[in-house]
Amino acid sequence: MKGKTTNFGVFVNGLLKENPVLRLVLGTCPTLAITTAVFNGLGMGIAATFVLICSNMVISALRKLIPAQVRLPAFIVIIASFVTLVHMLIKAYVPALNDALGVYLPLITVNCIILGRAEMFASKNGVLKSALDGLGMGLGFTIVLVLMSAVRELVGAGTLLGFQIMPEAVSPLTVAILPPGGFFVFGCFMALAIFLETKMGNKPNVNLQCGACPSADNCPAKGVGEA
């Protein structure tokens, strides 16, 4: 968090440099699970962004009142309230999305992006900045979800938002909407994010080196690409 004092800097941070999914590797579970269709990705992204902004603001406003010892339960209660709100609204107005997201909608409560931002940012910064941070992180999350689900839906089902894009004669590569395809697309997007950052002249802080991996000792590619 050093040096990023401008409000704009806080907002932009979540888009690429500290993109929650691609650079902080948070929220991986919903990312892999629901990015099988653009509709789901978009719905999930918007729901999570709403919860993120609201919970960041409330936690930031209450940060001096919440005792440090019980901060995690307190954060979760605040987050859970907003998730319940979103869940009820979606159930009432967009039941199709509720059916598509299934258990992943209430599970936004334990989405590590939201808890992570509460712990890392909102509990240390003012309300405006926390709201901007939530907006930036939420947008970063949504953009990645939409892009990933667009790739997976197009390749895996030949459609976009349910509309047939590929010619019918081309059978879709179904594996893309199966779990292994999710991991492959995810990995490619992570590489792309690091590539973009290097292109923009920033030195990406690759903190996920081989030391963090439990299989590193047995890996033939250990240390490849590390400075």
Added chain:
Amino acid sequence: MPDNQNKLVVAASPHITSRYSTRMLMGGVCIALLPTLIASAFIFGPRVLLLTAVTVATCVGFEWLYCLLMKKTTPIGDLSAVVTGLILAFNLPPSFPLWMAAVGSLISIVVVKQLFGGIGFNFANPALVGRIVLQLSFTGNMISYSFPRNFGGVDALASATPLAAMGTGQNLPMIDMLLGTHGGTLGETCALTLLLGGLFLIATKIISPVIPLFYLGGTFVFKLVLSMGSAGSLSAAFAGFGGFAWNSLLYLMGGGLLLGAFFMATDYTTSPYTLKGKIVFGLGLAIITVAIREWSKTAEGVSYALLLMNLFVPYINALCRQKPVGVKKKKPAKTRKEAA
């Protein structure tokens, strides 16, 4: 290796180098695969050659293109992409659409091999993952096995594979299994030429016989024990021993087991280094293959066994390390503790 550029070479160990280069090894594998290709063209018709040409050309093409885009030195000369293309084609049914085969090449070469660092760094056998992805994506095309056109009087006939026939209690005659005149993928049907190719690879020391031996042997014993166990009583099990053994032998020739055992399980990057590791690897393959064939609804015994065991290889290597000569058991651990 440009080993004659410098007369005096100062390098880290190992100092003993093999007379084989990657190109020679891969060329040997190509030669070993040729008889099966010829047999397959004879059994299924000339389309086999077209399909194989497409996978080989696309594999080499994608490798060249990727290396061009990523500004890497091109590894086409080592023939490994050719081998991947050949083995991928051998895993496809004869009527498989050509563009889908090209998709398989793309996945094998770019996703599995090059994205993970090129030759020597692939996490699993490239052709194998290509096959599994195609199987999951284009299931209908992947299982439309046509009956060999040169036999049986009709041009093409949908035919059960030997394993599917076994599932209904029938066995194909041994001569059909050996000659490969039954339904299946391009390169898996003709047991005779696969054995020939495998023996050629073993004789030229391109592959070690340990993995195929323990894979095939393990599968044979496991299947034999299972069928004897299902006989009911002990006396019935031993009375029918000959029949069970014969069936287990046929079982080895069904599906992609021979192709997998000789040409896919022995891939250098994705098989263990040490003898102990190879034995563990072969037996693991056998157990998973039989388990999937016997107790699973999918027909992908060999493919999934290979994929699973490929992923275990780094751990097998770590657990089956050779002890350097003269090292006593447990002593290093103690001295380390004392030092700390």
